[in-house]
Amino acid sequence: xPSVCFCFEVHQPYRLRPYSxxxxxxxxxxxxxxxNRSIMRSVAEKCYLPxxxxxxxxxxRHQGRFRxxxxxxxxxxxxxxxxxxxxxxxxxxxxxxxxxxxLDETDGHSLASIFxxxxxxxxxxxxxxxxxxxxxxxxxxxxxxxxxxxxxxxRIVEEMGYSTVLADGASQALDWRSPHFVYxxxxxxxxxxxLKSESLSDDIAFRFSSRAWPAYxxxxxxxxxxxxxxxxxxxxxxxxxNYETFGELQWAETGIFDFMRALPDEVLRDPDFDxxxxxxxxxxxxxxxxxxxxxxxxxxxxxxxxxAWLGNDMQKDAARALYECQGMVAYLGNDEVTKTWRRLxxxxxxxxxNVPQSQDGGAAFFSPYKTPLEAYTNFMNVLADFxxxxxxxxxx
Amino acid sequence: xxxxxxxxxxxxxxxxxxxxxCYGITQGLMEKGADIAFILxxxxxxxxxxxxxxxxxxxxxxxxxxKKAVEKVQRQQESDEFSHLxxxxxxxRLNPYGSYDFGQLGIDPDVFNENDQYVEEISHFRGGxxxxxxxxxxxxxxxxxxxxxxxxxxxxxxxxxAHDWMTYPAAITASRLSGLPFVAHxxxxxxxxxxxxxxxxxxxxxxxGLQAADHVIAVSERTKQVAVERYGVPPEKVSVVYNGxxxxxxxxxxxxxxxxxxxxxxxxxxxxxFQKGPEYFVEAARLVLNEMPDVRFIMAGNGDLLPRMIxxxxxxxxxxxxxxxxxMRGKDVQHMYSMxxxxxxxxxxxxxxxxxxxxxxxGAPILLSxxxxxxxxxxxxxxxxxxxxxxxxxxxxDVLNHPDMAAESLRLCxxxxxxxxxxxxxxxxxxxxxxxxPNARS
Numbered sequence: 001x002p003s004v005c006f007c008f009e010v011h012q013p014y015r016l017r018p019y020s021x022x023x024x025x026x027x028x029x030x031x032x033x034x035x036n037r038s039i040m041r042s043v044a045e046k047c048y049l050p051x052x053x054x055x056x057x058x059x060x061r062h063q064g065r066f067r068x069x070x071x072x073x074x075x076x077x078x079x080x081x082x083x084x085x086x087x088x089x090x091x092x093x094x095x096x097x098x099x100x101x102x103l104d105e106t107d108g109h110s111l112a113s114i115f116x117x118x119x120x121x122x123x124x125x126x127x128x129x130x131x132x133x134x135x136x137x138x139x140x141x142x143x144x145x146x147x148x149x150x151x152x153x154x155r156i157v158e159e160m161g162y163s164t165v166l167a168d169g170a171s172q173a174l175d176w177r178s179p180h181f182v183y184x185x186x187x188x189x190x191x192x193x194x195l196k197s198e199s200l201s202d203d204i205a206f207r208f209s210s211r212a213w214p215a216y217x218x219x220x221x222x223x224x225x226x227x228x229x230x231x232x233x234x235x236x237x238x239x240x241x242n243y244e245t246f247g248e249l250q251w252a253e254t255g256i257f258d259f260m261r262a263l264p265d266e267v268l269r270d271p272d273f274d275x276x277x278x279x280x281x282x283x284x285x286x287x288x289x290x291x292x293x294x295x296x297x298x299x300x301x302x303x304x305x306x307x308a309w310l311g312n313d314m315q316k317d318a319a320r321a322l323y324e325c326q327g328m329v330a331y332l333g334n335d336e337v338t339k340t341w342r343r344l345x346x347x348x349x350x351x352x353x354n355v356p357q358s359q360d361g362g363a364a365f366f367s368p369y370k371t372p373l374e375a376y377t378n379f380m381n382v383l384a385d386f387x388x389x390x391x392x393x394x395x396x
Numbered sequence: 397x398x399x400x401x402x403x404x405x406x407x408x409x410x411x412x413x414x415x416x417x418c419y420g421i422t423q424g425l426m427e428k429g430a431d432i433a434f435i436l437x438x439x440x441x442x443x444x445x446x447x448x449x450x451x452x453x454x455x456x457x458x459x460x461x462x463k464k465a466v467e468k469v470q471r472q473q474e475s476d477e478f479s480h481l482x483x484x485x486x487x488x489r490l491n492p493y494g495s496y497d498f499g500q501l502g503i504d505p506d507v508f509n510e511n512d513q514y515v516e517e518i519s520h521f522r523g524g525x526x527x528x529x530x531x532x533x534x535x536x537x538x539x540x541x542x543x544x545x546x547x548x549x550x551x552x553x554x555x556x557x558a559h560d561w562m563t564y565p566a567a568i569t570a571s572r573l574s575g576l577p578f579v580a581h582x583x584x585x586x587x588x589x590x591x592x593x594x595x596x597x598x599x600x601x602x603x604x605g606l607q608a609a610d611h612v613i614a615v616s617e618r619t620k621q622v623a624v625e626r627y628g629v630p631p632e633k634v635s636v637v638y639n640g641x642x643x644x645x646x647x648x649x650x651x652x653x654x655x656x657x658x659x660x661x662x663x664x665x666x667x668x669x670f671q672k673g674p675e676y677f678v679e680a681a682r683l684v685l686n687e688m689p690d691v692r693f694i695m696a697g698n699g700d701l702l703p704r705m706i707x708x709x710x711x712x713x714x715x716x717x718x719x720x721x722x723x724m725r726g727k728d729v730q731h732m733y734s735m736x737x738x739x740x741x742x743x744x745x746x747x748x749x750x751x752x753x754x755x756x757x758x759g760a761p762i763l764l765s766x767x768x769x770x771x772x773x774x775x776x777x778x779x780x781x782x783x784x785x786x787x788x789x790x791x792x793x794d795v796l797n798h799p800d801m802a803a804e805s806l807r808l809c810x811x812x813x814x815x816x817x818x819x820x821x822x823x824x825x826x827x828x829x830x831x832x833x834p835n836a837r838s
Binding site: 021022026318321376377380381384387389 | 652653654655656657659692694696702703706707709710711713714715716717718719720721728731732
């Protein structure tokens with residue numbers, strides 16, 4: 001009896017404003033408020049508000065049989081509070097249905113798991129507090145930034161009391177195994193690992209509106225048919241995708257909302273199928289095997305390693321200079337400083353410094369900068385100012 | 397004294413170091429009473445220009461007779477030693493009206509052939525430096541010659557003064573057609589711009605121009621030496637005239653934020669290209685930061701090596717100490733100099749170099765490469781071989797560690813700067829003219 005688990009990742013970066021050399025020591029407003037507000041408003045109008053309304057409608061219509069999960073970065077929560085309180089309220093309305101699970105992730109949408117276990121833990125802790133505060137939930141499942149994962153990440157996540165961790169399913173570590181079962185990370189005794197069903201998730205997230213795709217146009221009954229093909233081959237079908245897929249990456253005109261409106265009926269037509277949140281699915285299905293992933297894996301589309309964020313010298317220099325600040329930030333213990341530092345840790349800043357290697361990288365690559373070099377020099381100006389203030393503060 | 401100048405840059409039309417120098421030279425000469433017509437390939441009509449002596453070669457009608465005369469000169473040149481000068485024929489554009497009313501001034505009589513006075517073409521130039529630069533240089537030969545003859549006839553001129561290789565072919569032709577002496581001003585050579593990997597074509601134009609010139613003005617002893625050794629110009633034909641500095645009456649004061657007031661800043665400002673030696677600055681920065689981790693480095697400017705410099709800084713992991721503010725203009729330039737604890741010009745080859753003069757006026761001590769012409773007139777300046785990165789780092793550290801020493805060097809340089817006026821440069825130029833025209837001082 002396979003279960004379908006939707007998990008939507010919600011994130012929008014704080015884009016930095018062009019920060020000139022002459023601003024060093026003079027201005028500490030790093031963010032491009034106007035751009036961030038207008039993008040946040042636009043995403044809220046096109047995606048968050050209509051899609052949340054649709055999910056609410058589906059949950060009510062199916063009386064508990066349609067269930068989904070969400071993972072919101074702390075960075076997007078900040079921006080929802082600032083620029084789109086109406087959208088934040090619609091997420092809270094979903095939380096109140098009891099059919100929506102909220103996961104934890106790093107508060108700053110950061111790569112802290114790679115650089116500092118302490119910082120990783122405190123960002124998770126902070127995110128946990130906010131989930132309780134905003135949605136009244138104590139998350140039991142965890143999803144790391146960009147699906148960055150290995151045995152070590154699993155160990156920390158288990159130690160922090162989570163019962164489920166999410167990862168990308170395209171890892172070579174999976175070898176012959178299918179992502180449609182629940183696994184146990186090597187070295188863990190309770191934690192369960194849920195893997196993204198690569199192909200089915202991307203059918204919706206990337207291929208849905210592609211006219212070159214043989215399955216175009218994708219209808220809900222066709223897709224439900226593909227899911228039914230899993231019967232006997234799997235227990236969980238994990239459809240993990242960016243929430244901005246709905247209305248932003250796939251415009252409303254592509255029919256994506258109609259597709260989602262029709263999908264639950266089509267899936268539930270077969271009594272062997274149901275929808276579960278990720279933790280519910282992890283609870284229901286037994287561990288089928290242990291997975292040993294000693295090296296870092298991350299979301300696909302970014303390559304199998306971390307090179308999209310830490311592949312070149314610019315990224316390595318920026319990350320090093322950023323995490324060098326940790327001791328000083330901890331020493332100061334100033335909430336404002338910590339918050340600024342965390343926002344600078346957003347993986348997006350490093351991603352903009354990525355030099356796309358292949359043609360497919362170019363198409364999906366979005367950046368507010370003209371070149372990766374500009375992304376680097378601008379970020380380093382901001383970071384230099386942050387460090388100047390950090391030292392000045394600590395010498396006070 | 398009437399001078400017909402040919403140039404490629406003039407503020408505000410494309411203004412690099414060359415344009416700035418041309419401006420200073422004309423200002424200086426005009427104060428000495430010279431009458432100057434400055435001929436440029438193109439000017440934007442919408443911009444107002446100081447003085448009415450600027451002439452654009454764009455839109456100047458060129459008669460059939462003139463074209464023929466130019467072609468004749470060109471054939472002569474080809475049969476002479478000037479085999480490298482090749483004038484490209486330009487697509488003819490017939491224009492039935494407009495003709496010259498040339499008087500008699502010792503000009504090649506072919507120009508006045510009455511059967512050929514209809515306008516054959518009107519050349520247009522983009523000016524500046526584009527992919528079609530070479531084409532514009534060749535076409536400028538005919539158009540500039542037309543303007544020279546027209547000006548010469550309007551009012552008898554004494555000399556043609558051409559700035560750098562772009563205008564040398566035009567000057568040679570105009571000189572032959574008009575009978576006026578030709579003075580070539582050497583602001584930079586292909587060896588300065590590209591080391592030993594320059595374009596042969598440009599080198600050939602430079603060599604032919606310098607050899608054809610009746611007299612040559614070099615901007616430093618160093619440049620004179622290049623003219624003599626690498627272009628085969630007889631030393632007695634070359635005068636050295638240093639550029640002047642535009643002395644500002646008052647440099648605005650710039651508020652430095654309190655948080656960074658005590659920081660030590662080392663500045664590179666200029667085109668980020670081979671000639672300016674940016675990589676030596678980056679490598680020296682690494683050595684300095686090893687000793688003194690709280691110094692801030694700035695590389696202001698744009699150029700083909702900029703991406704490589706940024707990647708190198710990242711590779712050396714010093715991006716939070718090394719900044720790239722990009723191309724600066726106007727007040728930002730002075731602001732930058734004013735903030736600098738030290739200005740470094742590590743040029744691989746700098747015929748003169750105007751930027752350090754700006755830096756000095758804004759109160760920044762300077763460290764120059766020994767390969768910079770302006771070091772000849774700034775005896776107090778710190779110097780280092782551009783390639784000697786270790787020494788460069790040592791000198792930077794000296795300045796940062798010993799502010800008194802830096803202040804003394806700055807004072808000496810600023811004193812020397814007072815002597816570097818465009819008026820003095822104009823005197824030198826008039827002396828150079830005197831070699832080729834008898835009434836230069838009248």
